[in-house]
Amino acid sequence: MAEVYLNGKFVGNVENKDEFIERIKSDRRSGVMSANVNFYYDAKLDQICVESLRGRTRRPLIIVKDGIPLLTEKHIKQLQKKEISWKDLADQGILEYLDAAEEENALVAFSESELTPDHSHLEISPLCMLGLVTTLVPFGQYIQSARLSIGSKNQKHAIGFYAANFPVRIDMDVNLLHYPQAPIVNSIMNDLCDYDKHPSGQNLVIAVMCYKGYNMEDAIILNKGSIERGLGRNSYFRPAIADELRYSGGLTDEICIPDKEVKGYKSEKDYRLLEDDGIVFPEAVVKEEDVVIGKTSPPRFLSSLEDYSLASNIRRESSVALRHGEKGVIDFVLITENEEGNKLVQVRIRDQRIPEIGDKFVSRHGQKGVIGLIVPQSDMPFTASGVVPDLIFTPHGIPSRMTVSHLLEILGAKTGALAGRYIDATTFGSEPEERIRKELLSMGFREDGTETMYNGITGEQFQVKIFIGSMYYQKIKHMVANKLQARARGPIQLLTRQPTEGRAKEGGLRLGEMEKDTLVAHGASLLLKERFDSDKTIVPVCEGCGLIAIYDAQKDKRYCPMCGDSDVNDIEISYAFKLILDEFKSLGIYPKLQLKSKY
Amino acid sequence: MxxxxxxxxxxxxxxxxxxxxxxxxxxxxxxxxxxxxxxxxxxMIAPGEAVGLISAESIGEPGTQMTLDTFHFAGVAEMNVTMGLPRIIEILDGRKTLATPMMEIFLKSPYNKGKDIRKCALLVKETTLGEIVTEFVIDIVDLKIEAKLDAEKMALLGLTPARLAKAVSKAKTLSKEASVKENKEGNLVLKLKGKEEKGLNDLYKLKETARDVYVCGIKGVTQVLPVKRKDEFIIITAGSNLKKVLDLDFVDPNRTMSNDIYEITENFGIEAARQAIIEEVFKVIEAQGLNVDIRHIMLVADTMCVSGAIKGITRYGVVSEKASVLARASFETPIKHVINAALAGEVDKLNSVVENVMLNQAVPVGTGLPGLVTKVKKGKLK
Known part of the structure; x- marks a missing residue:
């Protein structure tokens, strides 16, 4: 007597549980019952749980009967000829989908060779345990699992050929790699997802060695010659968008070259690139703060202006300009309507990005690095045959991270490049290392991939053999040009008069509480004061009531509005303190300042 | 000389x-x-050196590397002692109840060589009736319980049934409920008191309360562990009660230690407490393999103890003693401090670091400390 639960609710008992389970199983496989039903027998509680609701993660497995998988060579041939489809297999009861609970009752064989009569299912491929992108990592069986995940994640940030219709698209913040290449060392997924049609990296010649210490701590060194030949070069696209909003009272925005009367008019120079319709012309070279779309808006507070007919037609400047630190070329101008039928103007700005110090590159094995130095080709090390690496990778990145696959890829890609073929490095199904090494040896190279190399600066031969080969490298969208930030003077916050925060607002870098402590610890008291002077103010204070007094600039007089003629002296404090005094006052607390000469 | x-x-x-x-x-x-x-x-430290801040940084920085929640097993046997960051927080906060109070009891001459070590340990441990009773026999007819005693343990503890009966009947939880007597076989008999009808339930309840009745030993000591350290025996205990332990004649009062700072203050005074804080904190830092100069810890211990009573480094302890309203308000609960200051009409003399940073004035530390000796003539600034 086993209890039966349907979707977690008790529905009744069954006398013969084995018969019952067998029945639903065969019904599901024969198509009498929906293939979406899963069930699970809990021997401890003697319950059968049947599940049919959505939200269960399920995966396909090949059904095994008496130790023989139901999927045969015949099926595979039919599949290859496209006579049958995946759905047919599922309908015929050759495959079935199990959810997490039903898997507990199943005995799944990892490969066909380990099948026994006890097995109920067979894994389609061991590759199934990996995701789509993770499968792209070559030699995945030779890598620490954590690095495999990182390698997979990095690929999602890689710059490549993201869409074939990119010239007519307006995308926010996208990059396009100029010379994408298909990887020499690839996996089955390359074919399955047509990776070669939208690749996102380049095959570089890489040497594993140090170079003057400029590649320590995961930095990488690039060959300047390679960069000039187009390595890692990409275009960065960002749109500027403006629409003509409608306001109450029939007023609208207007996309045009703003009139000089307009409130907040910038300067003629800023509008120089605009054509008569108020939009820049394509291929215009734009710099920071150049107006791309000229726009004016109606005044903000209508009611207050109605009385003064003179001022009522003064409009506001609301043009779209390039942000601070931005540059580029106008790539594409699009004029349409938005959902509400208002005029919508989108201007795409293109900027060529040539690899520079600080740009991030990764291999497919979770080995990321930023450029630490760009070396002229003449100073790069070279091999006896004159090969100069594109990239120098630090050997210290390997032992602790245990990314053996990284080394195997170098070896594989070298062989592939020399033999003129692709290397299959599908996880759990890669070409054996042995064969790759033998092939390399047969072509007259050392089988371990090392070569005699020479110092590019002195011409001397290196005492050790350097491991050099080819490898697929990807440029990551995190480029310094988008992150670089520095400020000496700049905007301040209205409330506290302290510098703004964040790159977009041209902000400063905060000298925080703990950083302040270090200055105090050094006893550098006056330096500390100077460092915090960014919001200092001079305020007149009444000696009588201890509150902030008034300075009349016209008469050059200081007086206290409460005490009349009392002594008023100027003090220097941070504006934030003046603010807190005001806040105290608003709380009904009387913050009285007692002045005393410092000296 | x-x-x-x-x-x-x-x-x-x-x-x-x-x-x-x-x-x-x-x-x-x-x-x-x-x-x-x-x-x-x-x-020597130069005048104006920011010693407190340097101490804070010197303890705080290695503190970030400390593994949270490390439980260290002292010695061979399983005795759980709070170590690591939680222990440091416990000490510096000046907590009254510790997670794992502990004592190290040193013994006097013949005993520290191992003489009667088991007996000594047992005498220290808090013994309840349940531990020396082998079996509680319930007599439903007469509504009484016969507690059969473990003669061996009784002998070790130096107890006779008569003395035990006296001790048990004194217990507050029991004295109202039942009378305690010894019988001829040398066992205890507990009989329910009271006029009203009592049932089996009450008898069971009595049995459970009887189990927990304090018999002898030192209250608060829940575990004892005789350990050989170097060439003498000491007793490590879980639970601490210094006052009672020091009264025992086989205990060496000069070396016996507790990790309960408050107990040390009560028994030996504030100077001993200061030393205990230093040692306890330093022990943890050393155990973590960190390198902090002991003088930093000494300074912290000094600040905790200057007032004569232990003050934790919390908003109720050391921070509440600060003279400056602004400094207190900038730490925690600013509203409370500002309002109380407003009610009392407090004056902030701006004598320490935080207030001066808030006002953007030179902090009175290092180069900001010295002033002019020459008197400047008083007059209006123009």
Whole structure:
């Protein structure tokens, strides 16, 4: 007597549980019952749980009967000829989908060779345990699992050929790699997802060695010659968008070259690139703060202006300009309507990005690095045959991270490049290392991939053999040009008069509480004061009531509005303190300042 | 003392003077002392040095590397002691109840060589009736319980059934409920008291309360563990009660320690507590393999103890003692401090660091400390 639960609710008992389970199983496989039903027998509680609701993660497995998988060579041939489809297999009861609970009752064989009569299912491929992108990592069986995940994640940030219709698209913040290449060392997924049609990296010649210490701590060194030949070069696209909003009272925005009367008019120079319709012309070279779309808006507070007919037609400047630190070329101008039928103007700005110090590159094995130095080709090390690496990778990145696959890829890609073929490095199904090494040896190279190399600066031969080969490298969208930030003077916050925060607002870098402590610890008291002077103010204070007094600039007089003629002296404090005094006052607390000469 | 050292009395600490006298040949004493004084003076902290902040940084920075929640097993046996960051927080917060109070009891001469070590340990441990009773026999007819005693344990503890009966009947939880007597077989008999009808339920309840009745030993000590340390035996306990332990005649009162700072304050005074704080904190830091100069910890311990009672480094302890309203408000619960200051009409003299940072004035530390000696004529600034 086993209890039966349907979707977690008790529905009744069954006398013969084995018969019952067998029945639903065969019904599901024969198509009498929906293939979406899963069930699970809990021997401890003697319950059968049947599940049919959505939200269960399920995966396909090949059904095994008496130790023989139901999927045969015949099926595979039919599949290859496209006579049958995946759905047919599922309908015929050759495959079935199990959810997490039903898997507990199943005995799944990892490969066909380990099948026994006890097995109920067979894994389609061991590759199934990996995701789509993770499968792209070559030699995945030779890598620490954590690095495999990182390698997979990095690929999602890689710059490549993201869409074939990119010239007519307006995308926010996208990059396009100029010379994408298909990887020499690839996996089955390359074919399955047509990776070669939208690749996102380049095959570089890489040497594993140090170079003057400029590649320590995961930095990488690039060959300047390679960069000039187009390595890692990409275009960065960002749109500027403006629409003509409608306001109450029939007023609208207007996309045009703003009139000089307009409130907040910038300067003629800023509008120089605009054509008569108020939009820049394509291929215009734009710099920071150049107006791309000229726009004016109606005044903000209508009611207050109605009385003064003179001022009522003064409009506001609301043009779209390039942000601070931005540059580029106008790539594409699009004029349409938005959902509400208002005029919508989108201007795409293109900027060529040539690899520079600080740009991030990764291999497919979770080995990321930023450029630490760009070396002229003449100073790069070279091999006896004159090969100069594109990239120098630090050997210290390997032992602790245990990314053996990284080394195997170098070896594989070298062989592939020399033999003129692709290397299959599908996880759990890669070409054996042995064969790759033998092939390399047969072509007259050392089988371990090392070569005699020479110092590019002195011409001397290196005492050790350097491991050099080819490898697929990807440029990551995190480029310094988008992150670089520095400020000496700049905007301040209205409330506290302290510098703004964040790159977009041209902000400063905060000298925080703990950083302040270090200055105090050094006893550098006056330096500390100077460092915090960014919001200092001079305020007149009444000696009588201890509150902030008034300075009349016209008469050059200081007086206290409460005490009349009392002594008023100027003090220097941070504006934030003046603010807190005001806040105290608003709380009904009387913050009285007692002045005393410092000296 | 050597003649040449006399002028240095008061300038150099006595321990250094003694060392010079002891180790130096008489002819060189003068030169050595001169050099020693020079070294000593350069090693002194300069006025205006931000000692507190440096201490805070020196303890705080390695503190970030400390593994949270490390439980360290002291010695071989399983005795759980809070170590690591939680222990440091516990000490510096000045908590009254510790997660794992502990004592290390040193023994006097014959006992520390292992004599009667088991007995000593048992005497220290808090013993309840349940532990020396092998079986509670319930008599439903007469509504009484016969507690059969473990003769071996009784002997070890030096108890007789008569004395036990006396001790048990004194217990507050029991005295109202039942009468306690010994019977001929040398067992205890507990009989329910009271006029109203009592049932089996009450009897069971009585059995459970009887189990927990305190018999002998030291209250609060839940576990004892005799351990051989170097060449003598000591007793490590879980639970602490210094006052009672020090009264025991086999205990060496000079070396016995507790990790409960408050108990140390009560029994030995604030100076001992200061030393205990230093040692306890330093023990944890050392155990973590960190390197912090002991003087930083000494400074923290000093601040905790200056007032004569232990004050934790919390908003209720040391911080609440700060003179400046602004400094207190900038730590925690600003509204409370500002409102109370407003009610009391407090004056902030702006004497320490935080307030001056808030006002953007030079902090009175290091270069900000010295002022002009010359008096500037008072007059209006123009």
């Amino acid at each position: 050597h003649e040449a050292l006399k002028p240095y009395v008061g300038k150099l600490p006595r321990s250094i003077l003694e060392e010079i006298e002891e180790k130096c040949p008489a002819s060189k004493i003068k030169k050595v002392a001169e050099k020693a004084l020079e070294e000593y003076n350069t090693a």
